[in-house]
Amino acid sequence: MNGIAARVACLLIVFTPTVGLGAEREGMVLVPPGEFWMGRDDGNDDEKPRHRVALDAYYIDRYEITNELYRRFTEATGRAVPQFWSQGHLNGASQPVVGVSWGDADAYCRWAGKRLPTEAEWEKAARSDDGRSYPWGEQWDSSRANSKESQRNGPAPVGSYPSGVSPYGAHDMAGNVWEWVADWYAKDSYIREPRRNPQGPETGSWKVLRGGSWGYLPYLLRTTSRLSIMPDLRNTVIGFRCAEGPS
Numbered sequence: 001m002n003g004i005a006a007r008v009a010c011l012l013i014v015f016t017p018t019v020g021l022g023a024e025r026e027g028m029v030l031v032p033p034g035e036f037w038m039g040r041d042d043g044n045d046d047e048k049p050r051h052r053v054a055l056d057a058y059y060i061d062r063y064e065i066t067n068e069l070y071r072r073f074t075e076a077t078g079r080a081v082p083q084f085w086s087q088g089h090l091n092g093a094s095q096p097v098v099g100v101s102w103g104d105a106d107a108y109c110r111w112a113g114k115r116l117p118t119e120a121e122w123e124k125a126a127r128s129d130d131g132r133s134y135p136w137g138e139q140w141d142s143s144r145a146n147s148k149e150s151q152r153n154g155p156a157p158v159g160s161y162p163s164g165v166s167p168y169g170a171h172d173m174a175g176n177v178w179e180w181v182a183d184w185y186a187k188d189s190y191i192r193e194p195r196r197n198p199q200g201p202e203t204g205s206w207k208v209l210r211g212g213s214w215g216y217l218p219y220l221l222r223t224t225s226r227l228s229i230m231p232d233l234r235n236t237v238i239g240f241r242c243a244e245g246p247s
Contacts, residue, residue: 028059028244029125029169036124037131039190040224046187047224050131053120054196058245060117060125063158063171064096064179065108065240073108083234094157096177096239102207102231105180105240116182117243119189119226120198122210126174127223128167135166135173140218145175148217155214155239170241174221177239178209185228197246206230213237 038053067085071093074081082099085091090098100108109115117125126135134140142149144164146156159171166173173179183200185208186192193200200208206228212221215237220227229238 025059025244027062029062031055031058031060031121031125031168033057034129036127036129038120038123038224040131040133040222043222043224044226046189046226046228049190051190052195053124053198055120055124056197056246058117058121058243060121060168060170060243061114061241062169063241064177065105065242066094066158067091067097068093070097070100070108073111077107077111079104079107084236087236089154090236092157095155096158096172098155098177098236098239099234100180100239101234102180104234106182108240109242112242114242114244116180116240118198119181119183119200119208119210121243122173122179122181123223125168125170126166126211133222133224134164135170135223136164140221142218145212145221146172146214147175147212147221148215150175150214152214154236173211174223175212175216176214177211178213178227178237179211180238180240181208181210183208185226209238 033056035052035054037050039047039050041048041050082097084099106116132138136144144161146152155177164174165171184204185206186201189200209227209229
């Protein structure tokens with residue numbers, strides 16, 4: 001190798017990007033490290049107090065997991081198909097999968113080499129660091145989300161409301177389907193949890209859902225709304241998305 005070729009080879013080695021946080025990941029958006037406002041003081045008791053939380057960088061799925069993606073999982077693993085897949089208005093390939101328990105969602109994310117987002121990660125991805133009430137801003141706008149006001153009476157194909165995208169590029173974080181997150185639920189989580197990379201209670205009886213759904217009114221589609229539910233529940237309004245990276 002001559003001198004010029006050797007120097008070019010060295011430059012390629014130095015400047016070739018490595019895989020990791022900061023590199024693009026297919027189907028996911030990057031949420032950068034830093035603090036954000038979590039919770040609110042004028043919401044439900046379990047949303048209080050409004051407080052600053054610091055998170056490391058992570059990725060979160062751009063869209064909710066679809067029926068097509070979940071179908072690949074069931075075919076690869078032999079896991080049972082969702083409970084409501086026989087209902088035609090719920091099983092479109094690009095619609096978010098519903099009828100999955102917390103365990104189903106967790107198993108899918110692990111199979112995909114990912115994990116469920118923590119509650120704090122989900123909220124930051126939905127509202128950014130400025131404490132907004134909806135992914136697009138402070139005021140409710142029925143044209144930006146699939147809610148009860150949309151009168152669809154079911155989930156829409158993911159990405160159907162592009163004007164409702166979050167500041168980091170995540171779609172349908174208000175409405176469409178409620179989303180499972182990793183955390184156990186506690187009403188006083190925000191009082192007891194650490195202010196850096198909170199993981200939620202170590203144990204519990206209920207898991208947390210975030211984001212609201214097609215069957216709910218705007219108040220429950222706020223970025224801070226929390227719903228506690230039994231982890232084995234399967235419902236037509238519940239789906240999920242995955243995350244990746246340190247938490």
